[in-house]
Amino acid sequence: QKEVEQNSGPLSVPEGAIASLNCTYSDRGSQSFFWYRQYSGKSPELIMFIYSNGDKEDGRFTAQLNKASQYVSLLIRDSQPSDSATYLCAVGALSGGYQKVTFGTGTKLQVIP
Amino acid sequence: SQTIHQWPATLVQPVGSPLSLECTVEGTSNPNLYWYRQAAGRGLQLLFYSVGIGQISSEVPQNLSASRPQDRQFILSSKKLLLSDSGFYLCAWRGFQGRETQYFGPGTRLLVL
Numbered sequence: 001q002k003e004v005e006q007n008s009g010p011l012s013v014p015e016g017a018i019a020s021l022n023c024t025y026s027d028r029g030s031q032s033f034f035w036y037r038q039y040s041g042k043s044p045e046l047i048m049f050i051y052s053n054g055d056k057e058d059g060r061f062t063a064q065l066n067k068a069s070q071y072v073s074l075l076i077r078d079s080q081p082s083d084s085a086t087y088l089c090a091v092g093a094l095s096g097g098y099q100k101v102t103f104g105t106g107t108k109l110q111v112i113p
Numbered sequence: 114s115q116t117i118h119q120w121p122a123t124l125v126q127p128v129g130s131p132l133s134l135e136c137t138v139e140g141t142s143n144p145n146l147y148w149y150r151q152a153a154g155r156g157l158q159l160l161f162y163s164v165g166i167g168q169i170s171s172e173v174p175q176n177l178s179a180s181r182p183q184d185r186q187f188i189l190s191s192k193k194l195l196l197s198d199s200g201f202y203l204c205a206w207r208g209f210q211g212r213e214t215q216y217f218g219p220g221t222r223l224l225v226l
Contacts, residue, residue, distance in 0.1 A: 004156075032213065043203055043217040044157070088157070092213065098145065098164065099213040105156040 003027060004091050006104035014112050019076040021107050023089030026070065032092035032099065033065055035074045038106065039085045048074060079111045115140035117218035119204050125224045132177075132191040134221050136204030139185065145207035146187040147215065148179055152200040163187055199225045 005024045013019045021035075032051055036044035050056045050063040050072070062075040072091075076083055086106040092099045116139045126132060138144050148160040159172045161179035169179050176195050180188045187204060204218040 034214065036217075041222075043201075043220040046214060046216060049214060090215075096170075098162065099207075100159070101215055103157040105154075 003102045004089055004104035006087075006089050006107045008105060009108040010110050011107055012110045012112055013079050015079060015081060017079050019079045019083065019109055019111070021074040021076075021087050021089075021109065023072045023074075023091075023104055024070055025072070025089075025091045025102075027091065027093050027102075028067075028070065030067075030070075030091045030093045032101075033063070033072045034090040034092070034101070035061075035063060035072075036088040036090060036103075037085045038088055044088055076109075079109075081111045081113050084109055084111045115144075115206065115208065115216070117204060117206055117216065119202075119218040119221050121221060122219065123222045123224075125226060126194050127226055128196055129193050132189070132194050132198070132223070134189040134202055134223075136187040136189075136218055137185055138187075138206050141185075141206065143184055145213075146181070147205040147207075148187065148189050149203040149205060149217075150200045151203060157203070160189070194225045196225050199223055 003026045035048040037047045038044045048061050048063040050065045056063045060077045064073045086108045088106045089104040090101050092101045118137045145164050147162045149157045151157050163169050163181040166181050177191050202221045205215040208214045208216050
């Protein structure tokens, strides 16, 4: 059973639109939530983290967390072709004295010019 | 600032050959370090983590081993590679953004033929 679920996509949005990426997780003890962006052939790059229920905004990115629903989302406003990448949702929980981070398999985003 | 290096960047090895991948971190001391593998079309799988010199924990039984000979050096090895060892190997270190956060190196792409 997967612990972090994401729709694999591809999610296609036109340039300038809002891209909405979603993620659910199974461990109710999870405390930290991350979004990574991974361009093809490259390593994941951390773009957002959120720890409390609600919204967190950073530039064109907004992360949303609902612990009751075990749901995390990432909104990208004014999507650009350079946003085309795979977005990995990651969830952290304490395990054996250290934070274990579990990754989803990612959602591929395509921004159409 | 902290920097993480991995080499080689790409590697093609025959089945049954040995393997040694290296990861080094600059700009921090006593980092927690992690080895992940990302197979084609699959999520990131945690292989090993290390909280200090000589301290290695394995997440899954496998054909690989890890060592931490120096504070900022983490090595992934195998005595005999299998076809299933092919993948994108990522080293990560633990940073801190209010909570523990993981940052990835550039990765090593391994193809076993």
